[in-house]
Ligand SMILES: Nc1ncnc2c1ncn2[C@@H]1O[C@H](COP(=O)(O)OP(=O)(O)OP(=O)(O)O)[C@@H](O)[C@H]1O
């Protein structure tokens with residue numbers, strides 16, 4: 001079943017900057033997609049099409065069963081949750097817990113359910129102690145966690161995060177990873193944009209690499225093992241791929257790589 005279908009999408013900003021050129025790809029429902037690409041390659045422009053913040057000028061975008069077009073905007077905003085990299089733009093209420101409650105209330109959840117979801121989202125992002133604070137008086141990373149908790153509480157069918165791990169400390173990164181894993185197991189479709197190739201390689205099922213608004217690659221995340229492709233995309237190879245180069249050993253992250261090296265060398269523990 002289709003989660004996301006983008007076909008021949010082009011977008012030009014006023015002022016004539018063409019940000020997307022004939023972009024096509026698809027993602028099955030329940031999969032994890034990482035979108036990579038250099039600064040200005042079109043990642044944020046693309047994901048703004050996913051809930052209709054930008055409507056396609058040319059080509060077509062379908063999210064689940066709904067085309068991205070004017071008449072579907074309301075349903076798209078419910079089905080697709082997006083976190084942008086400017087958390088200030090997403091603050092709605094003057095108290096953190098109220099801010100997180102806004103989404104589920106909008107979805108007409110019962111107050112009991114709203115309370116449950118707010119509590120769960122606060123815990124997933126490890127920000128229980130901030131629940132009575134004003135979101136405007138938080139640090140950037142804390143604001144980001146509040147914004148992410150707000151979208152997690154909506155449990156959107158498709159969750160899209162623009163650079164979610166940038167600016168988060170290690171324990172918040174782990175908390176977010178765990179929250180995303182839970183959503184993945186519940187069947188949600190997940191999309192992140194990132195400059196972190198290690199994260200993409202370890203986390204994603206599928207990969208989309210954009211270059212100057214065009215699709216450079218769409219397919220499996222193992223493509224990041226291809227040095228030529230990585231260079232073309234102005235990216236770097238994942239650290240674990242560089243570490244294990246020419247050894248015949250593979251691993252998706254440093255821990256797995258470490259374990260496999262020890263196995264290969266016959267080192268116990
Ligand atoms: N509001 C805007 N008006 C005009 N041009 C824009 C606007 N937003 C983005 N662009 C241009 O569109 C192109 C794609 O930008 P976009 O923000 O989609 O890139 P990105 O891949 O998200 O980059 P980054 O990694 O820096 O976040 C860039 O050349 C940028 O200058």
Ligand SMILES: [Mg+2]
Pocket residue numbers: 043044045162
């Ligand atoms: Mg961007």
